Amino acid sequence: MTLRRPLAAIAAVSLASLVLAGCVAKTAGSASASLDVTSTDSTCEVSAATATSGNVTFNVTNNGSDITEFYLLGEDGLQIAGEVENVAPGASRTLSLTAQPGAYFTVCKPGMVGSGVGRAAFSVTGDAVAVSGDDAAQKQQAVTLYAAFVKDQVGQLAPAADTFATAYETGDDAAARQQFANVRAYYERIEPVAEALGDLDPKIDYRELDAVAEGLDWTGFHRIEKDLWVPATDALNADDVTPAWQNWQPSTPEQRAAFATHLRADVQSLFDYVHSDEFVTTLDEQGIAGISNGGISLLDEVATGKITGEEDWWSGTDLYDFAANVEGAKMAFTLVRDFADSKGAEGTKLTAEIDSGFADLDAALAAHGSLATGFVDYRALSEADKRELIDLINALAEPLSQLTGTILS
16 A cells, blocks of 8 residues: 655554654753754654653754654553654754643654654653643644644554555455454544545445445445454354344455455545645634534444444454544543633533543443453443443433533533
8 A cells, every 4th residue: 555645644653552762861850941852764762751841842853764753642642742743854843832740652753654663751740830822722722633633543544454454355364353453443533534524434434234224335344344254153152143144255355355455545535635635624614613523423433333232243343443432532522621621610520520431431441451452352241241331431421412512602
């Protein structure tokens, strides 16, 4: 797969996806710190591993052979606290921001597609810093950071989907099965973006029954899933045969090649869109309400599809999708929570309820695994397990549904 990479491409790294490398452990000891970052094709060296809260500037120099980017990521490895892009070989650029106390990661992104290099721990010590300024500017910053998050996920999805499609196309089913759930996690975190693009989400992510009901050619992840998990009987109940599995014929090598080509092309279309002016314009027009509504939509995805076990019908990997949807919803909430808190007691009460709801849901999911270590087959969950997850989703969905109205009030 050859990725067409516009200069404005933004991507970062997912949780635990890179080893620590290229970090010099020193401390920048003033509230207005200036740190040097040296990016090469394989390293990302930062002149300090810590800084004091306040104004921090990263001076980024690209000594590599390809255009690069630099990111300061939140503790979860998903939230982007700051980024500087389009640093050409031999050039330098700066990233200036107000750093709040906490744990972070730094990473460089040569080539602007994939996971990046030199992921290293970075910490900010000291007291919280009061941020003041124009409300419109702060809202625009939230939109900019959400755009960076979406581009990050799609930037990682594209090469991962290519590797997955190649394994499937060449008949390496064991490798493709191993990759399936984690490749899809990149997509599931930003699914509402694709859903807004007409037929692109159906091409990438429709289930068989949905495609048949709408008279569409069935392609994408779930079409490939059905080949990878030969659907003769339920893996956990040999006596259970569903109508969707009857009269099944595995795809020929030629059909596999076609489905793999379709997936690459459709993911490339998504990649091109999120790096286009149209995407930026759409996010600007939607503003922080669009971010909030996207988070709400992701939780709805869990409630209406993942929790029923109908999403990954043959593989039983629904909990991976579930967790990725929750991570995407939490990311959106994190970017807009300050605007809800600014509404006074009502706003802070709401954000506290949402925080508690996410914490409870995360804890329940952790009892069954994680995206990093793997989840149990969804069909192994008891009815009590499923009921617990349903109740926690409903408990979170109620306050989360009020978020957009609160920040716009």
